[in-house]
Amino acid sequence: MKEDVFITYANNPLKGNPENLHKIFAEIKKNAEIDINGAEEAIKLICELATYNDPDIALKLRPQRVNQYYDHQEYRNITSFDFAADAVYGYRNGYCERGCYLKEFAREILPIEYFEIPNRITCCECAQLCFIDTIEKIINGEELSEIEAFKFIISLPDKYLQTESEVKIVKTPQESPYREILKRETSFSGNFSDAIQIDKDDCDSHSTFNFYLLAVNAECLIDFLINDARGKLKRCQFCNKIFVASKNAKNFKYCKICSRKNRMTKEQRNEFMRQRRAKEKNEKITKKKEEKELKIQSHMESLGISRDKAEKLWEDDQKV
Numbered sequence: 001m002k003e004d005v006f007i008t009y010a011n012n013p014l015k016g017n018p019e020n021l022h023k024i025f026a027e028i029k030k031n032a033e034i035d036i037n038g039a040e041e042a043i044k045l046i047c048e049l050a051t052y053n054d055p056d057i058a059l060k061l062r063p064q065r066v067n068q069y070y071d072h073q074e075y076r077n078i079t080s081f082d083f084a085a086d087a088v089y090g091y092r093n094g095y096c097e098r099g100c101y102l103k104e105f106a107r108e109i110l111p112i113e114y115f116e117i118p119n120r121i122t123c124c125e126c127a128q129l130c131f132i133d134t135i136e137k138i139i140n141g142e143e144l145s146e147i148e149a150f151k152f153i154i155s156l157p158d159k160y161l162q163t164e165s166e167v168k169i170v171k172t173p174q175e176s177p178y179r180e181i182l183k184r185e186t187s188f189s190g191n192f193s194d195a196i197q198i199d200k201d202d203c204d205s206h207s208t209f210n211f212y213l214l215a216v217n218a219e220c221l222i223d224f225l226i227n228d229a230r231g232k233l234k235r236c237q238f239c240n241k242i243f244v245a246s247k248n249a250k251n252f253k254y255c256k257i258c259s260r261k262n263r264m265t266k267e268q269r270n271e272f273m274r275q276r277r278a279k280e281k282n283e284k285i286t287k288k289k290e291e292k293e294l295k296i297q298s299h300m301e302s303l304g305i306s307r308d309k310a311e312k313l314w315e316d317d318q319k320v
Contacts, residue, residue, distance in 0.1 A: 013125075091115075130149050131217060134153060
């Protein structure tokens with residue numbers, strides 16, 4: 001399911017764990033109709049470069065890695081290394097302050113130390129954290145048009161996945177619990193290899209990998225929201241992971257793995273079910289008594305009869 005793509009992206013932090021990209025792209029390959037051929041090579045290089053936590057040191061590997069990872073086709077030797085390096089260190093040379101489209105959102109929601117040495121986060125980590133914050137705001141019930149990063153993120157599939165439509169935030173019918181929904185008609189055919197070259201013309205060359213990854217997750221999130229499933233998006237109160245509930249219900253607090261049933265031993269589950277059945281039985285008895293009393297009172301008031309006669313009349317009604 002496409003929803004598994006953005007759920008996996010949101011639940012597998014890249015901060016300190018760039019290797020989670022393998023898991024994220026495996027989910028994309030499994031659930032999204034998109035060609036990610038070539039991604040594994042780029043991910044290997046991204047994971048290696050991220051270990052240095054210093055763009056100057058990492059970029060010294062350029063000549064060596066160009067020959068090691070890639071053949072000598074037109075853009076796969078030099079440009080591919082830059083493509084991976086920008087996914088990690090795109091902020092170098094002042095680009096983050098000068099031209100990154102995510103800067104205004106990231107600086108507002110993330111701690112200032114994330115943008116300073118030695119705690120500087122990589123660009124792919126920053127993009128993911130902005131996406132997670134957007135999901136959090138959707139879960140908390142904020143209207144879509146009020147989430148600035150969301151409006152930017154849903155514009156990315158058109159550019160990076162070659163979608164041929166515009167996603168719009170529109171007013172909802174009165175019966176909807178939300179004031180706004182998404183609307184669009186589209187299909188896309190972009191692939192990972194194309195993404196390496198996209199930025200040569202009109203895109204942001206410092207953020208190709210990260211914006212491509214955001215675009216894939218945005219596409220899956222758009223599909224999810226368009227199908228009116230917004231109320232199913234939750235954060236588990238036990239493991240703190242984002243999940244999709246089986247129903248549009250406010251009382252879903254735990255994901256399937258952390259549900260009370262799965263956290264119990266067999267004996268605890270049996271005891272829980274015994275207590276639940278006893279509670280339901282008592283609730284039915286109480287409800288029946290209340291209905292009986294209301295009917296008796298109604299007979300007494302409407303017919304002007306005694307309680308004994310009203311009870312006898314109620315018993316006759318039950319026989320019928």
